[in-house]
Amino acid sequence: MATLQLKGRTLEASMPVRTGVTLLQAAMELKLDWSFNCSRGSCARCRCLVEEGAELLNDVTDAEWERMDEAEFEQGFRLGCQAVIEVEGPIRASNKPYF
Template identity: 40%
Template sequence: MANLQVVTAQETVSIPLKSGATLLHLIQTESVPWGFNCLRGTCARCRCQVLSGQDGLQPPTEAEELRLRKKELAEGFRLACQAIVKDVEEDIIIQYTPYR
């Protein structure tokens, strides 16, 4: 089974992928420090960049398209509370990239 590789400033954590789960849900199951607030895609505190495995995620949600700029989406940025795993065949690598 493939894994979600979560890269933070402190560590890289490997979490088994689960189809239908949001990235944030998977991150929370392993108690990885990750900022979030609303869970609806409006605050964008959970923003991350998908470094590899973008094809394993469902397309961006309406909330992501409203909150993230087109350039951000093109560069692989997603909201962890909205990005849903669709395929567990290959690893997905993300980096925590909150707005500063």
């Protein structure tokens, strides 16, 4: 079974990968200290670095394009509230808010 590994500001945890769940939803389920405010892509506090498994997530959304730039996507950054797990496989991400 594939594992989702998430790291908040000071806590980290893992769980089996489930499709149809955002990285933010998983972080909340794991009770991580993952920053967020709006959960719809406008605050960008849930920004994260996807270190493994980016290809298993949905494509970058319009909300992400409005808040982030292409260079961030190329480096592996996504908004946790917008990054939906579409395919099972190992995924590793860390919360990296701007501030």
